[in-house]
Each structure stands twice: as structure tokens, then as C-alpha cells.
Amino acid sequence: MKKTIHIYHTNDLHSHFENWPRIEHFLKERRSLHEEAGEYSFAFDIGDHVDRAHPLTEGTLGSFNIELLNESRFDAVAIGNNEGITMPKEALNRLYDHASFPVICANLFEKNGETRPDWIVPHAFFQAGSTTIAVTSATAQYNAFYELLDWCVTIPIDELKKQISMLKKRADIVIVLSHLGMYDDEKLAEETEADVILGGHTHHVFHEGKTVNGTLLAAAGKYGYFAGHVEIDLDADSGQILAKRARVFETNRSLKPPPDEQEQKAMFESRGKKVLSIPVVQLERELSNDWFEPSPLPQMLTEALTEWCQADCAFLNAGVVLGHLPAGEVTKYDLHKLLPHPINPCLIELTGAELSEVLRQTCDEKWPHLQIKGLGFRGSIMGRFIYDRIEMKGTHFLINGQPINMKKTYKLATLDMFTYGHYFVELHRAPVKTYFMPEFLRDVLEWKLLKL
Helix, strand or coil: CEEEEEEEEECCCCCCHHHHHHHHHHHHHHHHHHHHCCCEEEEEECCCCCCCCCHHHHHHCCHHHHHHHHHCCCCEECCCHHHHHCCCHHHHHHHCCCCCCCEECCCEEECCCCCCCCCCECEEEEEECCEEEEEEEEECCCHHHHHHCCEEECCHHHHHHHHHHHHCCCCCEEEEEEECCHHHHHHHHHHCCCCEEEECCCCCECCCCEEECCEEEEEECCCCCEEEEEEEEEECCCCCEEEEEEEEEEHHHHCCCCCCHHHHHHHHHHHHHHHCCCEEEEECCCECCCCCCCCHHHHHHHHHHHHHHCCCEEEEEHHHCCCCECCEEEEHHHHHHHCCCCCCEEEEEEEHHHHHHHHHHHCCCCCCCCECCECCECCCECCCEEEECEEEECCEEEECCEECCCCCEEEEEEEHHHHCCCCCHHHHHCCCEEECCCCCHHHHHHHHHCCC
């Protein structure tokens, strides 16, 4: 006789709450049907549910996301880098205070590298009748950022190998919640005996799963565009796994809307605006923004970067500023709408020769209309580059009015996304970089506005 266990999974919602009502309705409806049929079902989130780009997540520091997961009856969650490194440590320590599920992560520790925070477990066990299911998890290893927040994150695959080896002796089924990305999931499958790996982080979709070395890999993309479903068939007597299947449901095509879908969507927006309607400053004049011509608002932000980072000079792209500030009252909601990105200031030490080359590259005509995605950026295009204490004289650059000394070391303030290797090789390779955390660009602009 055969029995089937159902596993539902989500990943990388990034606070795209507009898709959540259908997912929640789908999960509750399907799991109720399984219960009526005498079948067991579980729901897991694989991390990056939280994204401070949404006002409601920003205003509640993620606690609203936990409300949604509680209401949707999730059985366990992983943490992603958006939970791990975009939240101040004290906020992350409080994030799951009211969670009705375990938070699983095998590779996140306190700064000493030995003690796990008390809100995390390296694994958890679930029962499906006589079948024991063990679940473990790990998150992507962004050492430089975790260390700045007084965390220690260890090599995820090493930690998972230890967990899987131990759990195989104690459970009938071992499931990994992996916020590591597709290639690491495939590597983990090659090197362990996990039964199922539910993936995320790289926003990949396995429409019908992928089997690697006998391990079923499943993943449901990003932003709630899909919900995932894994079925595990077992021999009811021996407990032996007979078959494993995976599929995804496209949210807007396959999932029915709940009757109150539009009301929920309206609530997400109105409540988000309400919690951030905190006055910051009164502006006497408008601060306008233009992505292609000089304008005061991005110029002010660039100057603020120089001051905040105590740099010799600074640059950023105008496209990072998503609007303007009219005269009158400015609230935290206004600043968040203007700069929703989880982007941190960064100070980089460069030789004059390296700085000169980077500045030369910023003058390329390809940049202003270039569409960009990821790396924390929540806008659409790059826009022109804006400079502070940097001038161009002919084909040469001046720093603070003086020609660049090719052998001198300069301190450049810019955005962390420019250090990740996609744009400027010199910034990526620079050995001395200081990331300012947990402050985002909107915090720097608020600081500058309060000084006016």
C-alpha cells in the first residue's frame, strides 16, 4: 500500500505581497483537501520572504511578513540574505519573536562562531504518521556583511553535510531548505544523500523538478510568481520512498483569487504608508531629480555620501533616486519611496591610477539608459553619474581641485552594488573596502536633510 506526503514551498517573495493572497488561499485550500483525504502536508519558505523595499516590511521591520507566514500555516522557514544582512542585528533577533514555526539555519552563529542565536535551530523533525521527516537548512555565505553586523556565517555545504549525515540515521526523509542557489544545490545533491532540496536565492524555476544523484531539486522562482509542490510516495508498511515528483503552479494563471484579494492588496499599500508616515523635515523648496541632467536631489545625496563616509570624493548613479521631494513636509514614507533599495554606502581605497580609470569608465555613453536589475537595486535604469569633489578638465580628472596623483591613495564613497564585479573591475578588486551597515541610502539622505 502507498501513502503520499505533500510538501508546498515558496521562496524569494521579496515582499511582493500582491501575489500572496492567491498563494495563501491555494495553500489553505489544498492542505484542507489533503487533511480530508487523510494525507499529510507541510509548507516551507526558503528565505528572502522579507524585503525592505516594501513600505510595510520597512515600517514593521519584517514583522508583517511573519504575520503572513503564521496566517498561512507554514511549518518552518529558512532565512535568506535579505533577512540576514539587511536587518540590524537587534531587529533580526526580534524578527521571529511571534513566529508559530521554527526558523532553521545550520550555518548562522553569533560572532564567536560557536553559539547559535536562540531563535534558530539547525534542523527540525516533523511526523507524517509513522514517517519521520527531518528538515535542515543553510543560507548564502556573505561573510563581509554578516561580520559587520556581528554575525558569523560558516561554509553552508560543510554544515549541511554534517546535518544530512546525522539526520539520515534518525529520519525516513531528509529535506534541505537551501538559500544557496541552483549550482550549490546541484553540488550538494552530488555530495550528499538528501532526499529533497527545496531551493532559492538565484530565483530559478524547476517546472517539474530536477533529479541529481537521486536527489529531487525543486524551486519556485521569485516574487511569488509560482508556488511549488513536491509529492513523495512511500510504501506504507516499510516506509521506503517509492517516487518523488515536483511541479510549480503559476500564481496568476493557476491559482484562484480569494474573494477579498483586492481588499488585501489595498491594505498592503495603505498600512505600509501609514506606518511610515513619520515626519522627518520641512523643506522650504523642492528638490528635483533628473536621471539625465544635473539636478539638486542626486547631487545632495552624492555630497552626503562623501560626508557620511569621510571620503575624498564620491559618485553615484542618478537612477538610484526614484523621484523628487516637493516643498513642505517630508516623511519616512517619502524617503522610502524615493530610495527603496537595500543598498549600503561603501568606502573604497584606490590608487590615483585606479580611480582615474573608474572615472573614465563612468563617462561612457552606454550608462544613462542602461537597464539594471538585482544587486539591491530596485529602480529601472542607471541614469547619468553624479560626482562630488570630482571635476573633469579636458581628458583629466581633478579631485578637490587638484590633478589626480596616480600613485596617491584616495578614498572613494559610492554604492555597495558597484563593488560586486558587474560594472567596475577596479572597485570589485580593491582590497580595502568598508561597507557601512546597517544604514541604507535613505538613512544617509535623512541625515543630510536634518542638517539643512
